[in-house]
Amino acid sequence: MARYESWVPPPPVEAVSQEEELFTELLDRGIRTPETMRSFFDTDRPPIAEEEQPFRTLRELEIAARCDFLSGVLLLGSSVLAWGAERHVLGVLEAFSHMAWILGQVPGTTLEDASARATCVDLDRALAQRVAWRGGRAGAEAVSRFDEAVALATQAHDATSCTCGGRGRASVQATLRALTDGEDGSLATLPDVWTVLQASAAGDGAQRLMPGLDGDDLAYAPYTHRALMFASLLHGYSIPAVWLLSIDQASHADMTGHVTTKMLESAEMQAALNGDLDAGRIPVRPESPDPDDDD
Numbered sequence: 001m002a003r004y005e006s007w008v009p010p011p012p013v014e015a016v017s018q019e020e021e022l023f024t025e026l027l028d029r030g031i032r033t034p035e036t037m038r039s040f041f042d043t044d045r046p047p048i049a050e051e052e053q054p055f056r057t058l059r060e061l062e063i064a065a066r067c068d069f070l071s072g073v074l075l076l077g078s079s080v081l082a083w084g085a086e087r088h089v090l091g092v093l094e095a096f097s098h099m100a101w102i103l104g105q106v107p108g109t110t111l112e113d114a115s116a117r118a119t120c121v122d123l124d125r126a127l128a129q130r131v132a133w134r135g136g137r138a139g140a141e142a143v144s145r146f147d148e149a150v151a152l153a154t155q156a157h158d159a160t161s162c163t164c165g166g167r168g169r170a171s172v173q174a175t176l177r178a179l180t181d182g183e184d185g186s187l188a189t190l191p192d193v194w195t196v197l198q199a200s201a202a203g204d205g206a207q208r209l210m211p212g213l214d215g216d217d218l219a220y221a222p223y224t225h226r227a228l229m230f231a232s233l234l235h236g237y238s239i240p241a242v243w244l245l246s247i248d249q250a251s252h253a254d255m256t257g258h259v260t261t262k263m264l265e266s267a268e269m270q271a272a273l274n275g276d277l278d279a280g281r282i283p284v285r286p287e288s289p290d291p292d293d294d295d
């Protein structure tokens with residue numbers, strides 16, 4: 001596999017540090033999170049009719065979130081590339097928020113039916129696509145195709161009597177706030193993570209990437225930041241994954257929830273989040289008769 005470090009050497013102390021080793025182990029555990037979803041979607045006999053709503057939209061959201069999740073985790077493995085994970089955290093949180101809406105997890109919805117709620121997400125996507133293509137170099141034929149898609153999505157949405165105008169990026173902040181109300185720990189930070197990363201993508205982030213004046217090519221991300229991004233990816237991907245799995249595969253849902261909680265609560269994750277790893281303090285690991293035992 002091509003790795004950034006194979007053409008730009010990592011700082012020598014980091015390559016061998018115990019902190020980096022610990023954090024890498026944690027990421028290696030995290031990257032297996034989507035494996036249970038394979039049994040849900042990627043089988044010869046899917047447990048649900050994917051061509052029917054709301055599952056078509058849910059599948060699209062899950063697969064986009066899975067790609068962002070895995071990309072983000074891989075980038076977090078490098079202290080230099082970790083900043084690039086921020087875009088993927090935004091992608092995962094947006095998909096999380098839309099899946100929550102469709103699955104009826106957002107309080108205050110007046111739409112009873114999940115396929116009706118899916119039309120809110122579909123409408124925004126059709127509108128956003130048309131804006132994007134109009135701003136590009138799409139020909140008249142293509143533009144009329146996007147007009148048609150918007151007309152269809154509008155018609156489907158109007159039929160539900162919903163007047164939200166489409167649920168896109170603008171709805172994510174409020175949705176995350178509603179979903180994490182009363183929570184604590186890294187879950188409670190999701191709305192703020194969303195806000196800060198949005199601002200960062202809009203330009204604030206460049207400041208943080210500036211290296212010190214001693215000539216580094218890029219600034220190194222501290223473990224506190226890498227861990228917060230990792231925790232956000234885990235929450236944002238696992239929570240809707242558990243909801244989806246619960247529909248048909250309760251044991252997979254339980255397993256995904258359990259494994260994710262263990263990672264988030266682990267001494268390694270806490271040490272990364274609270275600044276111990278940045279200060280070179282290694283958490284004491286509980287004695288285990290079998291070091292390979294995940295449980």
Ligand SMILES: [Zn+2]
Pocket residue numbers: 119120157162163164165166167
């Ligand atoms: Zn709507």
